[in-house]
Amino acid sequence: MPKQLFLHCGPPKTGTSAIQAQLRDATPAGLVYPATGQWPDGAHHKLSFALQGRTSYGTIDIPDWDALLPALIDELDHAIAQTKDVVISSELLTPELAQTFLARVLPALATPFDKVTVIVVLRHPLERAASSYNQQIKDQQTDEARMPNVYLKEAGEQLCLMPLITAWQRMDLPVIFLNYHPSRDLVQRFLDLIGFGHAAPPQQTQRRNASMNGFGLTAMLCARRLGLDIDQRNALFDTLRANKSLNIWNGPSFPFAEGPVRQFLNTKVAADLQQVKQETGLDVPRITAEDKPRFRLGPEQVDAIRDLFSTLPLNPGQVSRLDNMLGRLE
Numbered sequence: 170m171p172k173q174l175f176l177h178c179g180p181p182k183t184g185t186s187a188i189q190a191q192l193r194d195a196t197p198a199g200l201v202y203p204a205t206g207q208w209p210d211g212a213h214h215k216l217s218f219a220l221q222g223r224t225s226y227g228t229i230d231i232p233d234w235d236a237l238l239p240a241l242i243d244e245l246d247h248a249i250a251q252t253k254d255v256v257i258s259s260e261l262l263t264p265e266l267a268q269t270f271l272a273r274v275l276p277a278l279a280t281p282f283d284k285v286t287v288i289v290v291l292r293h294p295l296e297r298a299a300s301s302y303n304q305q306i307k308d309q310q311t312d313e314a315r316m317p318n319v320y321l322k323e324a325g326e327q328l329c330l331m332p333l334i335t336a337w338q339r340m341d342l343p344v345i346f347l348n349y350h351p352s353r354d355l356v357q358r359f360l361d362l363i364g365f366g367h368a369a370p371p372q373q374t375q376r377r378n379a380s381m382n383g384f385g386l387t388a389m390l391c392a393r394r395l396g397l398d399i400d401q402r403n404a405l406f407d408t409l410r411a412n413k414s415l416n417i418w419n420g421p422s423f424p425f426a427e428g429p430v431r432q433f434l435n436t437k438v439a440a441d442l443q444q445v446k447q448e449t450g451l452d453v454p455r456i457t458a459e460d461k462p463r464f465r466l467g468p469e470q471v472d473a474i475r476d477l478f479s480t481l482p483l484n485p486g487q488v489s490r491l492d493n494m495l496g497r498l499e
Contacts, residue, residue, distance in 0.1 A: 170252050171283040174245075175363050178267055179260025180333065182300040183290035184355045186210060186378040189258050191356050197365040201248035201255045205241040210378070216241070217261035220269055227310050238277065246279045255282075256363065264336045271342075288362065289337055291445065292349035293453050294328045294438050295430065295461065299423050301328065303380040306389050309402055314393040316497070317424035325433050329441040334448060348451045383464030385409050385417030386424060387498050388474050394494060395478075395487045405477065415473070421464035431458040471495050 179185050192202040193211035206216035209229070218226060219234040248255050262270065267287065275281065302320050305313035315323065337344045347362060349355060360366040381389065388409060392402045409417050425433075434456065442453050466474075478491055 172249050172252055172280075173254045173363075174282040174285045175254065175256045175288055176262065176267055176271070176285065177256055177258035177288045177359075178262040178264075178337075179290065181260040182297050182304060183260070183292045183349050184352060185212065185258065185260045185290070187356050188359050191360070192256055192258065197360065199253055200363075200365050201244065201253045203241060203244040203255065203257065205244055206237050211258075212261075213257050213259040214261055216257070216270065217259045217266060220266055220273075234273070238273065241274065242277050245274070249278065249280045249282065254363065254365075264340055268340060285342055287337065287340065287342055287344045288347060288359070289333070289344060290347045290349050290355070291330050291334075291449070291451060291453060293456055294325065294330065294441065295425075295434060295456055297328045298325045298433075299425065299461070300380055302424055303386055303422055304378070306386055306393065307381055307406075309399055309406070312393075314390070316390075316494075318426055318429040321425045321429050321433055326437050329437055330453070331441050331444045331448070334445065346449045346451060348453065350454050379418045380422040381409075381417050382420035382422050383424070383466055383498075384415060384420070384470050384474070386422060386464075387466060387495070388477060390498075391474065391478065391491055391494050395483065395490060397481070401481065408477065421462075423461045423463055425461070426463055427458045430461060434458060466495070466498060 177185070177188065189211040192200075193207070196202045203213070206213045206219070208214040214226075215231055216234075216237060218231045219237050222234075223231045224233075225231055245255060257270075271285065275285070298321055301324075302313075302317060305311050305320075313320070334346065337346075345362065347355075347359065357366060380386075389402065389406065392405050397405070409415055438456075442455070445451060445453055474495060475491070483491070
């Protein structure tokens with residue numbers, strides 16, 4: 170029976186957390202999801218970071234690659250000996266990093282895999298831009314502080330799909346592009362793709378790596394733009410999460426205004442999706458500016474954000490900037 174290695178390479182904000190949680194928590198019989206290099210959420214980010222020479226990310230220590238490799242090889246050799254397939258999953262694996270990973274791992278195996286396949290998930294650029302922006306503001310290790318519409322204008326094009334597809338196709342390996350849409354059955358379709366859809370249905374789990382709603386996003390964005398340090402931002406985030414009445418994981422989170430969305434869709438996305446269809450056969454859904462209305466903060470929510478910041482030692486200039494930002498996002 171052929172022994173396969175599937176390299177699931179994301180990219181970020183394409184349902185990777187849900188897939189990784191399923192593979193870690195309910196690994197189908199006959200499949201191995203290595204424990205070596207796992208991040209707390211189940212992704213193999215420690216492998217990706219170690220390949221880049223990183224020693225830490227926030228409070229998480231990253232082992233040296235040479236320390237991780239023997240344990241990983243032991244797991245892979247054991248899987249191959251038992252005729253089991255393997256999935257390695259990290260959205261940090263770019264084409265270049267994936268090639269480096271394979272070049273360091275495959276020659277060290279006692280017995281080779283019969284086949285290595287890369288899996289990349291494609292999500293609509295506008296949806297991914299919204300989710301990526303939310304993640305950048307939420308993740309305390311980033312320095313993102315642009316207003317939403319500026320982010321879409323400056324970073325949105327980087328999330329178009331054809332450059333991603335072209336980069337992966339340059340690899341001398343089979344690459345399968347999986348449609349993120351519809352997201353409700355993405356995990357099941359991923360399992361079907363690797364040949365394990367029959368083994369166990371996806372578990373009903375909590376939402377993974379959810380986006381903050383407009384209230385939470387606005388509060389954290391204001392903290393960044395006011396120049397709060399990482400400890401102050403962490404304290405604010407802890408407050409937001411602890412106050413259940415704020416309910417920051419539910420409600421509208423789309424941050425971009427209609428005009429910039431329409432511009433982005435018309436000038437960047439339309440032609441991109443047409444090329445995707447021609448190149449891969451995947452029909453990424455058409456989205457209009459009207460499909461994604463921006464969240465609106467009500468007067469009570471604006472007052473609640475002001476109350477949150479009133480406990481901080483802001484100077485008059487920061488107070489004025491806070492009022493200006495809240496006015497632009499109401």
